[in-house]
Amino acid sequence: MSSTILITGASSGIGRDTALYYAKQGWQVYALARSADKLAQLQALFPEQIVPVVVDLTDSAALQHWQQQLDSVIKFDQVLLNAGNCEYVEASALDLAAFERTFELNVLAVVSCTKLLLPRLTAGGTLAIVSSMAHFFPFTRAEAYGASKAAISYFADSLRLDLADSGIRVCLIEPGFIDTPLTQKNDFSMPFLMPAEQAAARIFNGLHAGKLRLRFPRRLAYLLKTLNLLPYNLRCKLAAKMKQT
Numbered sequence: 001m002s003s004t005i006l007i008t009g010a011s012s013g014i015g016r017d018t019a020l021y022y023a024k025q026g027w028q029v030y031a032l033a034r035s036a037d038k039l040a041q042l043q044a045l046f047p048e049q050i051v052p053v054v055v056d057l058t059d060s061a062a063l064q065h066w067q068q069q070l071d072s073v074i075k076f077d078q079v080l081l082n083a084g085n086c087e088y089v090e091a092s093a094l095d096l097a098a099f100e101r102t103f104e105l106n107v108l109a110v111v112s113c114t115k116l117l118l119p120r121l122t123a124g125g126t127l128a129i130v131s132s133m134a135h136f137f138p139f140t141r142a143e144a145y146g147a148s149k150a151a152i153s154y155f156a157d158s159l160r161l162d163l164a165d166s167g168i169r170v171c172l173i174e175p176g177f178i179d180t181p182l183t184q185k186n187d188f189s190m191p192f193l194m195p196a197e198q199a200a201a202r203i204f205n206g207l208h209a210g211k212l213r214l215r216f217p218r219r220l221a222y223l224l225k226t227l228n229l230l231p232y233n234l235r236c237k238l239a240a241k242m243k244q245t
């Protein structure tokens with residue numbers, strides 16, 4: 001019997017390429033997003049293996065309904081909580097609604113999926129949570145996005161601790177810049193930008209190897225971590241300088 005994964009945010013970007021990567025390796029892929037048309041196109045590529053799941057993750061009742069309708073024998077070997085959004089904000093007029101939308105999807109929906117899907121994981125299964133390197137260093141206009149990713153990274157690390165005896169492995173995924181519709185909107189230079197197919201391969205191989213944390217591209221992770229070793233005042237000055245360039 002083939003292994004099974006549920007991937008959220010599978011209609012586009014990292015999630016879509018990861019869904020394709022897993023399907024190519026013979027996995028059964030439950031591909032979740034809101035866009036039924038995009039999921040149907042994805043399924044057409046691997047009709048036997050990809051199962052579209054049209055759910056808005058900010059509607060926890062809809063997610064619960066789908067989960068309850070699912071055959072009780074269906075279990076996931078891996079769950080990849082990847083769906084997320086990025087909205088930039090202006091400090092001079094902080095947009096609370098943008099913060100609410102960002103935290104609703106990037107944080108609360110992840111918690112809600114975790115609660116609903118943990119019982120669906122096989123013994124020894126993996127729950128993988130996609131955060132971001134964005135919270136390693138202060139970036140301009142990223143108050144909402146960076147804060148949401150800092151929150152979810154903490155959530156994943158803490159959850160791992162508390163699930164240690166359950167046999168469920170929690171993997172925290174913190175990508176740098178990946179070429180997807182999310183970053184194609186950016187108007188600044190993105191160092192070490194990685195194609196989404198490559199990110200998908202990193203995720204597949206990393207989860208297969210039982211890694212607890214994945215960071216790619218590694219060069220960006222090293223760079224940002226090195227900047228964090230600087231004295232705090234110097235780090236703040238550097239962040240301010242980067243904002244101006």
Ligand SMILES: NC(=O)c1ccc[n+]([C@@H]2O[C@H](COP(=O)([O-])OP(=O)(O)OC[C@H]3O[C@@H](n4cnc5c(N)ncnc54)[C@H](OP(=O)(O)O)[C@@H]3O)[C@@H](O)[C@H]2O)c1
Nearest residue numbers: 009011012013014033034035057083084132177178180182
């Ligand atoms: N790209 C990067 O450089 C980068 C870097 C670090 C971290 N990340 C993280 O990686 C993840 C994927 O990002 P991406 O770049 O692949 O973005 P993307 O191409 O914009 O894809 C986002 C996915 O999330 C789904 N989604 C959005 N709102 C949803 C909702 N309410 N319910 C269900 N699904 C929803 C979208 O599908 P529908 O619109 O069809 O619902 C889409 O499939 C995000 O968590 C992002 O923060 C990305």
